[in-house]
Amino acid sequence: MTDHLPQRVRVERRLVDESESRRANGPDWDRYADEYQATHGEFLGDIGFVWGPEGFTEAEAGVLGDLAGRDVLEVGSGAGQCSRWVRSQGGRGYGLDLSLRQLQHSRRIDEATGVAVPSVLGTATALPFRAESFDIVFSSFGALQFVNDIDVAVAEVARVLRPGGRFGFSITHPTRWSFPDDPGEGGLTATSSYWDRTPYVEVDDATGRVAYVEHHRTLGDWVGLLASAGFRLTDLLEPQWPEGHDRVWGGWSALRGKFTPGSAIFGATLL
Template identity: 80%
Template sequence: MEEAWPHPAVRVERRPVDEQESRGANGPDWDRYADEYQATHGSFLGDRGFVWGPEGLTEEAAGVLGDVAGRDVLEVGSGAGQCSRWVRDHGGRPVGLDLSHRQLQHSRRIDEQTGVAVPVVLGTATHLPFTDEAFDVVFCSFGALQFVADIDVAIAETARVLRPGGRFAFSITHPTRWMFPDDPGEPGLTANQPYWDRTPYVEVDDATGRVSYVEHHRTLGDWVDLLAGAGFRITRLVEPEWPEDHDRVWGGWSRTRGLLTPGTAIFVADLG
C-alpha cells in the first residue's frame, strides 16, 4: 500500500511504461521506502497479522482464503511477511516473494523477533521461481499487482503455480479511485480524470531524470477479463466498508473518503 502521491522532489507524468521500466523503478523505490513503511505501519499490520487494506479488514473477518491448514501458500508481494506468518500460525506452509530486498530484510528481522520464520524469495510476479502446480493458494495483499506492467503474464504465472482448484485472492486500490486525486481530504472526493484512462501513473526523480515510481490502472472489467482468460472462476468481490470508529489516515485512504466511496477491492477466484 503506497503513500500519498507524489513523492518528494518528483514530477508526475502519465505515459506508457513497459515491464522493465516499471520493475526498475518500483524495486528501488520500495528498498528506499521499506524502513519508513515498517516504522509507520508495522503496528497496524501486526508482526503476525493479516490485514487486507487500510480499512483494517482482517482475514479472520473476511475468510477469503478458506482453511489454510496443511496447504502450500504463496504470498506475492509479501513485504515483511506479516500475512504469511498469520498463515503459518493457522497451520499453512507459506512462502513469501517480494521485489524489494530491504522488505525481505525486515521479514528476516521479524522472523527473529517473533520466532515464527517464513521462507522468502527475491523475485517478481511475472517470473515466479517455482515449479508448476506447487501451491494450493496464492494471495497478494496490496502487493505486486498494481506495479506490474505485464499483468497478463503475472496472472498466467499465478495460474501455472497453482494446483487445479487452487485459490487466488488479492487486494488492490479500488479501480474507481483512479478517477480521484489521491488526497485524504475533501479534494479527494471530486473526480478529475476518466475511469477508463489506463495510462500509467509515473513519477520521475527531478535530480536524476529517472523513473522512480510507476503504478498501473485496470478497470473492474479488465480484472474480470484477465482472470477469466487465465482459467479462473471469480467467486467473490469484497469491497470493505470503512469502520465508523476508524480514524487512521494512510496515504489517500481516510475516514473522510472511506465513508463515501470504496478504497479497496478484494478479488477471490478459483482455478478451473
C-alpha cells in the same frame, strides 16, 4: 498501499513497459521500506493479515478458505506479516518480493516472533517455482498494481497453482483512479476518467529517471484477466470504512471512506 511522494519528483501519466516499471519499483521500495514498516508495522501486526487500509482481515473475509496443511505463496510479501499469520493458522506460508530491504525486515520479524517465513527475491511475472507447487496464492496490496505485464503475472499464478487452487488479492479500488490521491475534501471530486488506463509515473527531477510506477485496471479488466487465465471469480469484496477508524493512510481516510470504496478484494478458483 502506497502513501509516499519522494522529494524532487514530478508526476506524469504515460506509458511505461515492464522492465521500466520493475527498475523503478524495486529500488523505490528498498528506499521506502524502513519508513513503511516504522509507520504501518503496528497496524499490520507482526503476525497479522490485513487486506487493506480499512483494517479488514482475512479472518473476517475468509477469501482464501481453509489454510491448514496448505502450501501458500504470498506475491509481494513485504515483511511477511500476512504469510506469518498463514503459518499461525497451520498453513505453510512462503513469501516473494521485489524489494531486498522488505525481505530484510521480514527476516527481522521472523527472529523477533519465532515464526519464520521462507522468502525469495523475485518478480510476479517470473515466479521462481515449478508448476503446481501451491494450493493458494495471494497478494495483499502487493505486486499486482506495480506490474505492467499483468496478463503474464496472472498466468504465472495459474501455472504455480494446483488444480482447484485459490487466488486472492487486494488492490486500490479501481474507481479511486478517477479521484485525486488526497485524504481530504480534494479527494472527493472526480478529476479524470475511470477508463484512462495510462500508468501513474513519478520521475526524479534530478536524474530524469522513473522513480515509481503504478498501473490501473478497471473492475471489468480484472474479471477478464482472471477468466482468460482459467479462473472462476468467487468473491469481489468492497469493505466499508469502519466506524471509529480514524487512521489516514495516503489517500485513504474516514472522510473518503464514507462516500467511496478504497479497496477491492478478489477471490478466484483455478478451474
